[in-house]
Amino acid sequence: MASFSKFGNDLYTGARSFDIVGKRRIWFSIAGVLVLICILVPVFRGFNFGIEFRGGSQFTVSNVAANPSQSLATKTVEKLVPGQVPTVAIVNGVNTTSVQVTTSQLNTSKTADVQLALANAYNVPQSRVAATFIGATWGQDITQQAIRALIAFIILAVIIMALYFRTWKMSVAAIIALFHDLIIVAGVYAILGFEVTPDAVIGFLTILGYSLYDTVVVFDKIRENTNEDGERSVRTFSESVNLAVNQTLVRSINTSVVALLPVAAILFIGATLLGAGTLRDISLALFVGILSGTYSTIFVAAPLYALMREREPNIQKRTKRTTIARTTSGAVR
Amino acid sequence: MARTTPAKKALRSLAWLGVIVVALIGLNVYNYFVAVVPAHTVRVATFAPKLGLDLAGGTEIILQPELASNQQVSDAQLNQAVAIIRERIDAAGVAEPAISTQGTGSGETVVVQIPGALDKQTVSRITKAAQLSFRPVLVTDAASSSTVGSSATPTPGATPTPTPSLNAIPTSKPTNASDLAYVTPALQAQYNSFNCKSAAAANANLAPKAKPLVTCDSTGTQKFILGPVELDGTTITNATAAAITSSTGASTGGWGVDITFNSASGTKFENISTRLLPLASPRNEFAIVLDGQVITYPQVQGVTNAPQITGNFTQDSASTLADQLKFGALPISFKILTSNNVSATLGTASLFGGILAGLIGLLLVVLYSLFQYRLLGLVTIASLAGSAVITYLLITYLSWQEDYRLSLAGVAGLIVAIGITADSFIVYFERIRDELRDGRGLESAVEAGWKRALRTIIASDTVNFLAAAILFLLAVGDVKGFALTLGLTTIVDVVIVSLFTHPILQLIARRPFFYEGHRLSGLDPNALGAVYRGRAQFRAPVAVGAKNAGSSREAQRRQTIAERKAAEAEANRNKGKDS
Numbered sequence: 001m002a003s004f005s006k007f008g009n010d011l012y013t014g015a016r017s018f019d020i021v022g023k024r025r026i027w028f029s030i031a032g033v034l035v036l037i038c039i040l041v042p043v044f045r046g047f048n049f050g051i052e053f054r055g056g057s058q059f060t061v062s063n064v065a066a067n068p069s070q071s072l073a074t075k076t077v078e079k080l081v082p083g084q085v086p087t088v089a090i091v092n093g094v095n096t097t098s099v100q101v102t103t104s105q106l107n108t109s110k111t112a113d114v115q116l117a118l119a120n121a122y123n124v125p126q127s128r129v130a131a132t133f134i135g136a137t138w139g140q141d142i143t144q145q146a147i148r149a150l151i152a153f154i155i156l157a158v159i160i161m162a163l164y165f166r167t168w169k170m171s172v173a174a175i176i177a178l179f180h181d182l183i184i185v186a187g188v189y190a191i192l193g194f195e196v197t198p199d200a201v202i203g204f205l206t207i208l209g210y211s212l213y214d215t216v217v218v219f220d221k222i223r224e225n226t227n228e229d230g231e232r233s234v235r236t237f238s239e240s241v242n243l244a245v246n247q248t249l250v251r252s253i254n255t256s257v258v259a260l261l262p263v264a265a266i267l268f269i270g271a272t273l274l275g276a277g278t279l280r281d282i283s284l285a286l287f288v289g290i291l292s293g294t295y296s297t298i299f300v301a302a303p304l305y306a307l308m309r310e311r312e313p314n315i316q317k318r319t320k321r322t323t324i325a326r327t328t329s330g331a332v333r
Numbered sequence: 334m335a336r337t338t339p340a341k342k343a344l345r346s347l348a349w350l351g352v353i354v355v356a357l358i359g360l361n362v363y364n365y366f367v368a369v370v371p372a373h374t375v376r377v378a379t380f381a382p383k384l385g386l387d388l389a390g391g392t393e394i395i396l397q398p399e400l401a402s403n404q405q406v407s408d409a410q411l412n413q414a415v416a417i418i419r420e421r422i423d424a425a426g427v428a429e430p431a432i433s434t435q436g437t438g439s440g441e442t443v444v445v446q447i448p449g450a451l452d453k454q455t456v457s458r459i460t461k462a463a464q465l466s467f468r469p470v471l472v473t474d475a476a477s478s479s480t481v482g483s484s485a486t487p488t489p490g491a492t493p494t495p496t497p498s499l500n501a502i503p504t505s506k507p508t509n510a511s512d513l514a515y516v517t518p519a520l521q522a523q524y525n526s527f528n529c530k531s532a533a534a535a536n537a538n539l540a541p542k543a544k545p546l547v548t549c550d551s552t553g554t555q556k557f558i559l560g561p562v563e564l565d566g567t568t569i570t571n572a573t574a575a576a577i578t579s580s581t582g583a584s585t586g587g588w589g590v591d592i593t594f595n596s597a598s599g600t601k602f603e604n605i606s607t608r609l610l611p612l613a614s615p616r617n618e619f620a621i622v623l624d625g626q627v628i629t630y631p632q633v634q635g636v637t638n639a640p641q642i643t644g645n646f647t648q649d650s651a652s653t654l655a656d657q658l659k660f661g662a663l664p665i666s667f668k669i670l671t672s673n674n675v676s677a678t679l680g681t682a683s684l685f686g687g688i689l690a691g692l693i694g695l696l697l698v699v700l701y702s703l704f705q706y707r708l709l710g711l712v713t714i715a716s717l718a719g720s721a722v723i724t725y726l727l728i729t730y731l732s733w734q735e736d737y738r739l740s741l742a743g744v745a746g747l748i749v750a751i752g753i754t755a756d757s758f759i760v761y762f763e764r765i766r767d768e769l770r771d772g773r774g775l776e777s778a779v780e781a782g783w784k785r786a787l788r789t790i791i792a793s794d795t796v797n798f799l800a801a802a803i804l805f806l807l808a809v810g811d812v813k814g815f816a817l818t819l820g821l822t823t824i825v826d827v828v829i830v831s832l833f834t835h836p837i838l839q840l841i842a843r844r845p846f847f848y849e850g851h852r853l854s855g856l857d858p859n860a861l862g863a864v865y866r867g868r869a870q871f872r873a874p875v876a877v878g879a880k881n882a883g884s885s886r887e888a889q890r891r892q893t894i895a896e897r898k899a900a901e902a903e904a905n906r907n908k909g910k911d912s
Contacts, residue, residue, distance in 0.1 A: 009770055012767055012770050058435065070676070087678045088678060089390065089675045089676050089677070089678045090675070091673045091674065091675050091676070093671070100675070132436050133435070133437055134433055134444070135415075135434035136433060137431040137432060137433045138810070139432075139433070140416075141412075141415070141419065141809065142419075142811070142812065145807060145808050145810075146812045148807055149803050153799065153803040157799060160796065164792055199745075201811075201812075202746065202811060202815045203745075205812065205815060205819075206749060206815075206819070209753075209797045209800045209819055212796045212800070213753065213756075213796060213797050216789070216792050216796055217756070217760060220793070250763060251763040254763075255755070255756040255759050255760075258698050258702070258751075258752050258755040258756065258759065259749070259751075259752025259755070259756065260752070261694050261698050262690070262691065262695065262749065263694070263752070264694070265691070265693040265697065266687070266694065266745055266748060269686050269689055269690035270686065270690065273682075273686050273689075279683065279686060279690065279745060282746075283745065286745075290752070
């Protein structure tokens with residue numbers, strides 16, 4: 001710990017400093033390539049949307065014996081349709097019990113296979129296994145409303161950040177970093193071919209909050225440093241920004257580790273003990289998103305902000321003055 | 334003086350936190366034992382939050398479209414119905430229902446799965462078409478005299494048909510909807526023989542809009558001849574349930590529904606009320622027809638563009654109607670085909686896995702905090718425990734009030750919230766350390782660090798809360814439930830960090846263990862490389878390593894406050910003790 005504290009201390013005083021803002025071309029290129037990949041893969045491969053979005057086949061095994069096993073149906077369907085995670089529910093009517101199995105949409109012959117297998121598994125005649133098409137539970141209306149809400153949120157977030165930081169450039173940099181994160185998370189789903197379920201979408205939305213949250217924390221330090229340094233500073237504007245990023249680096253590392261630990265635990269438990277399902281879906285989005293959110297704040301948002309501000313005339317003047325002062329005094333020595 | 338003030342403040346903050354926790358417990362106890370359960374929730378004898386569809390199962394109802402013989406239902410209509418049903422259910426809380434269509438073609442049905450049991454109020458909320466229309470009253474009478482003046486006594490259930498010989502076409506073209514020319518002898522005969530329990534009364538909701546209508550009120554005690562539809566419920570922009578007040582402003586105990594039209598219909602309504610005002614009773618009455626039945630027929634007593642509907646309403650039925658009107662009429666009526674219990678789709682293994690993952694995650698966070706912040710990490714752990722308690726109480730409370738249901742995704746969301754909550758502490762601790770590095774004593778570092786940290790925490794939490802609020806207001810379905818979780822944890826975060834973490838630090842900053850910077854306190858100025866060690870003891874600043882010699886001149890110029898203080902300290906070196 002002492003060494004980590006020392007590390008934090010060196011970062012704080014500037015004794016040790018990572019030139020993050022200066023080397024922005026490297027970071028921007030990395031981010032650009034990643035984003036490009038994450039846009040292109042979904043374009044060519046598309047997303048693997050879940051039953052909740054596309055609808056699917058529903059099988060109802062009616063009049064089964066009391067207290068039927070749910071896992072029996074899961075195993076039966078998984079054997080016939082590999083890579084499928086069927087949703088199984090027990091439906092209790094007044095005097096009857098039935099098993100309801102939902103899978104992605106199957107073709108006619110597969111449907112017949114599943115009907116036969118389910119009939120055998122639950123020991124009922126095949127005529128008692130009904131198959132029908134079930135529509136999407138995550139309908140167009142939910143998507144539309146969610147997109148409308150997202151747009152409203154982003155506009156308001158831009159306004160509030162611009163008011164709080166007193167510059168719209170921070171808002172723009174933060175939103176660009178946000179899109180970077182969202183595209184990366186979406187891209188990872190397409191690349192791994194994971195099913196996009198409503199739970200994954202919820203994870204996606206959590207990232208939206210986390211990414212902006214993380215950026216605001218670091219930007220607040222940047223605001224503090226650039227305000228305090230002022231006109232007569234010995235640092236150029238970009239150096240002030242860089243120092244702020246370095247000073248919050250320990251916080252960024254600690255926060256992302258603390259946020260990632262529980263998510264990693266869910267991802268691990270979800271993937272190993274439970275197989276695919278809600279936990280794996282949501283935690284993958286979160287895991288990638290938190291990593292990307294932390295990375296993008298430091299390596300995309302902050303350098304981008306410095307870049308945008310550097311072009312301003314009075315900041316260019318300050319940079320010039322500071323640089324000249326530095327070479328002159330260096331010459332004197 | 335200066336020593337006691339922060340401590341007093343700290344105790345006061347902690348007392349407030351205590352008040353909040355006790356109040357939340359009180360609310361839950363009140364809900365449990367005393368409160369009248371809202372109509373759309375079912376009393377569950379437990380203090381635990383209610384679980385969602387995936388974890389606890391619920392009720393599945395299959396809705397079949399009710400169609401007139403020649404009517405067809407399209408996919409678009411069914412999808413629209415699904416959207417409207419979803420909004421209606423959402424209006425009663427955030428239960429995260431699963432709604433979809435099932436089957437194809439003419440056998441297509443709507444499947445609604447909602448967690449928990451189903452009561453009458455919810456069924457009516459979901460299935461009522463809520464096609465609202467406004468028609469002027471032409472003739473009205475008590476339904477008990479329905480057979481007077483009619484030669485044939487209608488048998489209940491039979492559709493009374495007017496005698497063909499009677500003239501069914503108005504002799505003069507009606508000039509407006511209130512014109513009595515609409516009441517043709519044929520219509521009068523139908524009215525005279527009309528029975529409120531007949532099939533004709535039941536089918537009144539399928540009646541054409543441009544023709545006059547014979548129908549009854551919702552209690553079956555009054556029958557009417559109404560003019561054609563003048564205004565449609567589809568032009569309603571907002572509807573709210575409101576307590577009816579008398580002219581003096583006192584509540585009469587009755588309930589009504591306040592209606593706001595879009596501007597075109599508002600003007601239309603004004604014109605209609607202007608026309609009806611001078612007419613003789615009953616033609617100065619205006620019938621509000623819901624699904625073919627008159628729910629109220631007030632006399633026009635003034636000109637308005639935003640009427641209030643009154644009738645036999647309770648608070649629940651008024652808000653149900655308001656929700657139905659606000660979210661629009663269903664394009665078709667539905668009847669319930671089957672209603673069954675449906676089990677959880679995720680077994681207990683999933684919930685167990687989620688909880689196990691949460692515990693492992695929490696344990697890792699605890700270990701990491703202790704590793705990073707030594708004993709200060711205990712404050713993090715206590716704060717997380719505090720926020721867990723408050724979150725649990727809030728969720729249990731919202732389970733009752735908003736029908737909030739914890740799904741597995743919700744559980745995962747709460748686990749993730751650990752990270753976001755812990756971040757506030759990390760931001761705060763790092764600020765305190767920064768202040769220590771600048772050479773402040775612990776107590777003033779806590780105060781100064783808090784001031785800066787609070788700004789950051791409030792700013793970042795505002796963004797998060799904004800996201801939650803907008804998603805909650807605008808989104809539907811699962812997204813709405815998520816938004817509630819996010820908003821909740823954000824508020825709890827601010828409450829805990831300001832009413833628990835900060836006061837605790839104010840208090841422990843006065844303990845020698847911490848202000849003397851014990852090695853294990855996590856606030857050891859020595860380890861932090863601070864130049865000031867309390868009790869006016871200075872030590873040498875960190876020497877610039879040989880590796881950095883090249884940049885040392887540069888570094889000197891780029892001094893921070895800490896570095897300047899370090900330089901001063903160097904001058905005072907003789908006084909201090911080396912470390």
